[in-house]
Amino acid sequence: MTMWLSWVLLGCFEVDGRPAGSGDSGAGTDGGADSGTPVVARLPVQLALPLVERELFETVVGVDHDPVEQDGGVLGRATCLDYLGRAFPHCYDQHDGSDYILKGGFSQMDAGSATVVAAAPGVVLAVEDGHYDRCHGDLSTGDVDCDGHDMVANSVTLQHTGTDGTAWRSLYWHLMKDSVLVQVGQEVAAGQALGKVGSSGYSSMPHLHFELQQEGTGEEPLVVDPYAGPYSQDESGWCAQGDEDELPGACP
Numbered sequence: 259m260t261m262w263l264s265w266v267l268l269g270c271f272e273v274d275g276r277p278a279g280s281g282d283s284g285a286g287t288d289g290g291a292d293s294g295t296p297v298v299a300r301l302p303v304q305l306a307l308p309l310v311e312r313e314l315f316e317t318v319v320g321v322d323h324d325p326v327e328q329d330g331g332v333l334g335r336a337t338c339l340d341y342l343g344r345a346f347p348h349c350y351d352q353h354d355g356s357d358y359i360l361k362g363g364f365s366q367m368d369a370g371s372a373t374v375v376a377a378a379p380g381v382v383l384a385v386e387d388g389h390y391d392r393c394h395g396d397l398s399t400g401d402v403d404c405d406g407h408d409m410v411a412n413s414v415t416l417q418h419t420g421t422d423g424t425a426w427r428s429l430y431w432h433l434m435k436d437s438v439l440v441q442v443g444q445e446v447a448a449g450q451a452l453g454k455v456g457s458s459g460y461s462s463m464p465h466l467h468f469e470l471q472q473e474g475t476g477e478e479p480l481v482v483d484p485y486a487g488p489y490s491q492d493e494s495g496w497c498a499q500g501d502e503d504e505l506p507g508a509c510p
């Protein structure tokens with residue numbers, strides 16, 4: 259009798275670690291609203307903030323979940339929806355990643371910049387370095403100017419294996435010239451330094467563009483917003499996503 263009762267209670271109150279009734283969708287970040295404990299399911303890759311000097315960053319410009327591509331101009335670029343449904347400046351049109359903007363801009367970059375680290379353990383799939391890193395933007399037109407240099411980003415791409423065997427990539431763009439510390443084929447640990455924040459390529463100011471992709475879903479890897487939310491998927495890619503406007507935390 260006791261065992262039967264326990265089984266029924268377990269079946270009623272918990273399904274695969276989620277509260278009963280949350281189902282396969284709609285659990286979002288508030289599946290445990292009544293209990294006061296947010297329930298956020300996990301993607302098969304788990305990421306930590308890929309930056310060391312947290313205090314040097316505050317703004318996150320996120321992935322655009324609005325499928326409509328707008329035509330040119332600042333107003334067009336402003337039409338977007340981030341994972342919480344917020345518009346510009348929380349995202350911009352067709353943006354595929356999360357931008358962490360360096361406080362102090364080029365002055366902070368000249369003072370030593372900030373360290374970009376691997377968000378999860380993986381293998382280096384691609385690197386690009388040696389390109390001009392002081393590209394800057396005209397906010398009125400949205401144009402980026404690299405002072406006559408090639409508009410090519412210094413970058414690192416890592417490959418990760420998910421807990422379910424799926425293949426993932428993380429991309430780290432706009433790094434400082436000659437700051438990349440890893441080579442293709444190298445294994446990296448979570449938190450291992452990859453380079454420094456810069457403004458190479460299509461970049462209007464020093465910032466890290468961090469992007470998560472899933473492989474094997476089509477000809478091109480699929481961009482996945484690591485942030486869970488009502489306009490994103492239910493599962494978070496972050497070990498500790500944090501509250502709105504809070505930077506993600508570390509992994510256990």
Ligand SMILES: [Zn+2]
Pocket residue numbers: 353354355356357466467468
């Ligand atoms: Zn970006």
